[in-house]
Amino acid sequence: MQKGNVAxxxxxxxxxxxTPEGSSEDIYINIxxxxDAGFEALESGQxxxxxxxxxxxxxxxxVKLTLL
Known part of the structure; x- marks a missing residue:
């Protein structure tokens, strides 16, 4: 599993x-x-x-998300 922060x-x-750890190329995430991960929203920086x-x-x- 990769790690990153919500842009x-x-x-x-x-x-x-x-934004993935060690990269500046953001990755799209759909609600x-x-x-599906059990959340309604995400906070910037999370x-x-x-x-x-x-x-x-x-x-x-x-395609799969978890909070750290």
């Missing part, structure tokens, strides 16, 4: 981004993944563990 997240918009997969547009996207 920003908007429950109203239904998505956000995570469905957040809710430490998370995550796994990535290919998103609908072919770019990396978070």
């Amino acid at each position: 920003w997240f908007s429950a109203g918009k239904g998505f956000g981004f995570i 469905k993944i957040v809710r 430490a998370v563990g995550y796994e990535t997969g290919e998103g609908q547009d072919g770019r990396p996207s978070v």
Whole structure:
């Protein structure tokens, strides 16, 4: 599982981004993944563990999430 921090997240918009440890390239996260992990929202700066997969547009996207 990779580690990173929430760059920003908007429950109203239904998505956000995570900045991986040691990288500046943010990774998309959909609210469905957040809710599947048992949460309603994420806070900027929050430490998370995550796994990535290919998103609908072919770019990396978070597919599994846990709070650290």
